[in-house]
Amino acid sequence: MCQAADALRRAEPLASAPLPDWREILARRRPPRRTDAPNRVVTLGTGGGSNPKATRCGYSNAVVVGDAVYLVDAGEGVHTQLWRAGLTMNPGFRRQFARPLVRCVFVTHLHADHIVDLANLFVGSWPPHVVDLIGPGPAGLPIPMFPPDAERPLPFPDEPTPGLRAFVDHQMGSFAYNINVRVLDEGRLPLPDSMRVREINVAGQVSESSDLILDVAASAASPADAAPAMDPVEVFRDDERGVVVSAILVQHAPVFPAFGYRFDTPSGSVAFSGDTGECDNVVRLAKDADVLVHEVIDLPSLESRMTHLPNFESVRNHLASSHSTPEQVGRVATAAGVRTLVLSHLVPGDIEIAEEDWETAVRPHFAGEIVCGVDLDEFAI
Numbered sequence: 001m002c003q004a005a006d007a008l009r010r011a012e013p014l015a016s017a018p019l020p021d022w023r024e025i026l027a028r029r030r031p032p033r034r035t036d037a038p039n040r041v042v043t044l045g046t047g048g049g050s051n052p053k054a055t056r057c058g059y060s061n062a063v064v065v066g067d068a069v070y071l072v073d074a075g076e077g078v079h080t081q082l083w084r085a086g087l088t089m090n091p092g093f094r095r096q097f098a099r100p101l102v103r104c105v106f107v108t109h110l111h112a113d114h115i116v117d118l119a120n121l122f123v124g125s126w127p128p129h130v131v132d133l134i135g136p137g138p139a140g141l142p143i144p145m146f147p148p149d150a151e152r153p154l155p156f157p158d159e160p161t162p163g164l165r166a167f168v169d170h171q172m173g174s175f176a177y178n179i180n181v182r183v184l185d186e187g188r189l190p191l192p193d194s195m196r197v198r199e200i201n202v203a204g205q206v207s208e209s210s211d212l213i214l215d216v217a218a219s220a221a222s223p224a225d226a227a228p229a230m231d232p233v234e235v236f237r238d239d240e241r242g243v244v245v246s247a248i249l250v251q252h253a254p255v256f257p258a259f260g261y262r263f264d265t266p267s268g269s270v271a272f273s274g275d276t277g278e279c280d281n282v283v284r285l286a287k288d289a290d291v292l293v294h295e296v297i298d299l300p301s302l303e304s305r306m307t308h309l310p311n312f313e314s315v316r317n318h319l320a321s322s323h324s325t326p327e328q329v330g331r332v333a334t335a336a337g338v339r340t341l342v343l344s345h346l347v348p349g350d351i352e353i354a355e356e357d358w359e360t361a362v363r364p365h366f367a368g369e370i371v372c373g374v375d376l377d378e379f380a381i
Contacts, residue, residue, distance in 0.1 A: 022054035025351045029055070029374060037380035039065050039267040041291055043342065043373040044081035047349035048275075048295060050113040057081050057375050058113050059345045061293060062102075063263045063270060065241050069102040072261055072272050074118040079125070085376055089125030102127070104236060106245065107135025107164055108274030109258035119171040123178065127194045134212070134235055134245075136257045137163035137201035144220050144254040146314055165197040200235060200247055202257060218249055220256035223321055227251040227281050232262055242266040248285045250276035252322050260285045268381035271338070275345065277321050278328035286336035290381050293373070294332065295345035297323040298361070301352055323347065326358065330365025340369040340379060 042064065045057030058075020062085060069087050071078070082088065088099040105121070108114055122131075139161035145152065154160050162170070172179065172192050182188045198211040202218045216230045232246035244264045252258035252275045262271040262285050271286035273279075273294040286292045299320060306312050324332070326343075333341040343358050355372035362370050371377070 020351060022351055025055050030355070032374055032376040033371070033378050035378045035380045037267070037378075039265050039381050041270050041293065041342075041379045041381055042085045042087070043293070043344055043375060043377045044071075044078055044085060045075045046344045046346055046373040046375055046377075047075070048113065048297070048345035048347040049349065050076070050116065053350040055351055056346070056349050058116065060117075061272060061344070062087055063265075063381075064100050065238075065243050065263075065265050067098075067100050068238065068241055068243070069100045070243070070245070070263065071102055071105040071121075073108055073114040073274075074105065074116070074121055075113050076116050078117045079120040081375065082121070085378075089121055089127045089131070092128065093125070101129070102131060103129075103238070104132040104134065104245075106236075106247075106259075106261050107133065108250075108260065108272070109252060109255050110136055110162075110164070110167060111255060111275065114275070115167065118168070119175065122172075122191060122195060123175055126182075126188060126191060128189060130194055130196050132236070133164060133168060133195060133197045135164040135200065136259065137199035138166070139163070139220060139256050144222075146254075146318065163199050163201075165199055168195060168197050198235075200257065200259065202249070212247075214247070214249065214257075216249070218257065220254050223251050223253045223277065226253035226256045226258070227276070227279050229280060230284075232285050235261075246285070248281045250274050250281055251279040252276050255322070262286065262289065263381075265381060270379075270381050271336075273324070273332075275322065276324060278324055278332060282332050283335045286332070286338050289336065289338045291340045291342060291379050292333055292336060292338040293342045293344050294329045295324055295347075296326055296329050296343045296358065296362075297347040298353055298358075299325060301348055305348075319347075326361035327365050330362045333362075333366045333368065338368060340371065341366055342371050342373045342377070342379065344373045346372070 042062040044060040047053045047056035057077030060075045060078040061072040063070045200212040202214045219225045227249045232248045235247045236245035246262045247259045250260045260274045268290035270291040271289045358372040359370045
């Protein structure tokens with residue numbers, strides 16, 4: 001999960017600044033943006049980290065192109081949010097009301113807040129068609145440790161850095177009884193047959209399960225090694241709908257590999273930074289995009305909640321290098337020349353900071369349209 005999640009759970013709110021009731025926040029929050037455009041982006045969930053949030057779901061996005069949906073990440077609540085957005089994993093649900101159908105799920109990285117509801121998408125909807133899942137392959141060892149001379153045992157030494165395929169296999173295995181009884185008793189199709197996993201890896205980290213290889217030397221050894229300069233690489237193509245998806249390494253060390261994704265469609269383009277510190281690769285990925293959905297973190301707000309933690313300095317250093325401040329996000333969007341910047345994966349992402357305050361913090365650094373996303377916002381592409 002995002003490192004901020006642990007800090008947010010353990011940090012105590014300041015006694016002198018009580019937080020407002022979450023219902024008041026929702027009552028004041030603007031309603032989600034709407035568009036009639038057939039090609040659009042939907043911010044299904046805009047909160048970052050795995051800590052509980054009262055006013056936002058976990059990070060997830062839908063790119064809708066006509067009758068097809070392509071998901072980026074599957075944070076907490078995505079299964080419900082997908083349905084609220086008028087989208088579906090199963091065309092048989094309420095067949096009289098046609099909904100765009102999920103065809104592919106792209107995973108930026110394997111922190112829990114980006115994949116925690118992935119199983120629910122499939123177990124809850126039981127799609128009758130094949131859905132592609134594309135994301136990181138195994139990271140390999142060693143896992144960087146902070147401080148470098150620390151000694152900590154691996155909780156899962158037999159498979160310490162699984163990729164997306166092993167993650168999916170383990171999740172489906174944990175639902176073995178539910179899947180078996182529904183297949184045998186209800187006559188459903190075997191659920192694993194609906195999941196086609198394709199892993200992305202890099203030169204030097206290739207495994208037998210790697211389906212897509214980025215021809216660049218990279219590793220988790222350092223922030224620079226995690227996201228070396230490269231061009232976006234095509235990882236998916238839907239010729240029927242004219243959709244091309246490209247991936248690039250972003251800087252979320254020690255988590256590796258971590259990807260950003262770009263969708264080029266007949267009507268426009270949208271890029272997703274994934275979790276990342278300020279990164280030139282995001283500029284390359286988002287060059288002249290119509291929409292850039294970028295993560296953002298407010299370090300001063302976190303500091304006010306974390307100063308009592310014994311590992312405050314190490315946590316802060318990690319957050320500062322692997323996530324992006326409003327100023328950094330604005331610089332990246334300006335360098336990329338994007339039209340609309342959507343702030344998402346907000347940390348802290350619940351009730352501490354108003355949407356207009358996030359936007360105000362970015363505005364000195366980006367002259368284009370800035371929108372702090374709320375759950376279920378829609379943006380035409």
